[in-house]
Amino acid sequence: MRRRVIQDLHAQGMSYAQIAKEAGLTRGRIHQIRHTGPAPEGTFLGTGTITLATPLKQEATNARPVVAMEDVTAAKRLEDLARGFDLAMELEHVAIGGEINLNRPNAQAEPAPSQIDV
Structure with a gap:
């Protein structure tokens, strides 16, 4: 959490010296x-390049492989987060x-909606 605050303050334009002075460090x-150490988000997402896999299902009408809209939406949210x-x-x-x-390393599988316990 401290690392994230430091990163946010620095991104807002504060120097590390200013952050140190304000924090008394x-x-x-x-x-x-x-x-x-690893970044806090690394606990969930890992480090380096993350691989996100979405399941294919067979389309009912053409029998071609497609990705469910729910899986596309979930994958997009995880991608934006990463x-x-x-x-x-x-x-x-x-x-x-x-x-x-x-x-x-860093493999994140997006479960099919039918595999999620609600």
Whole structure:
């Protein structure tokens, strides 16, 4: 949370020296908070390039693979969130059979609406 506040204040135009003075900390401590450990969003999204997979389903009329509108909407919201944290994003689809390798860094699978417990 401290890192995010420092980032927000800096983005608003404050220097790290000004932030340190206002917080009663040294510039070194501000630098340490800003650059130590993974970013808070990394807890959920990971670090580096994030891969978001949306499931394909078979269209009823043409039997071609499509993505459900709900999944497109959810994927877009996650993409916007990741890009808001300056994280790179790759999109891919889960085949109709459901096979996907989730044993890789930063893979986020968007569950099909039928798989979500409400």
